[in-house]
Amino acid sequence: QLQLQESGPGLVKPSETLSLTCSVSGDSIRSPSYYWAWIRQPPGKGLEWIGLMYYSGSSYYYKPSLKSRVTISVDTSRNYFSLRLTSVTAADTAVYYCARQRAGSRYYMDVWGEGTTVTVSS
């Protein structure tokens, strides 16, 4: 059974870079049927999709408003994928989730990590 687990620092200073990792266990990240995605939920707000990447890196999409600051990468040798968000501000404070997102124009997210809270503060 596929499981995802986020990890990374819970506190990031303004203007610095937020880096999170999502470990994939129970299946290979090389699945041709899925993308690997990041979603966040700021306190008191709704879900916000950040972006996704295919395991090979051949296909990826980012939310345009975040595109200039976001990088998602996949490490197939270690079976994990990562999120990098630069120049963070307090508005980036959120619970960050990683998820498996179905490919083939279906795009639903069927497996989620438990989430990790990131606070941006000096």
Added chain:
Amino acid sequence: QSVLTQPPSVSAAPGQKVTISCSGSTSNIEKNFVSWYQKLPRTAPKLLIYDNDKRPSGIPDRFSGSNSGATATLGITGLQTGDEADYYCGTWDTSLGFWVFGGGTKLTVL
């Protein structure tokens, strides 16, 4: 504002039925599959409905999904207090080129 519009809140009594709408446009709901997620406090979102009207294994048939034009609807019958949660619709927007969530609907079971 979200590209997909959901009512901020809905409520109904235990045992009753409730529907949650998700209004979009020709570039998202009319063109692509919709999925629905249940979000309980301090837990990860849970997939309830995918491909407009399919339920993953383990999701009871009290939950249903349907589409009509640019509006998707989540239905929940036989409401239970454990159904109190936030519910989100989502789909790909072909014009924008990324995945969009609705703003979420808070369900209260009175």
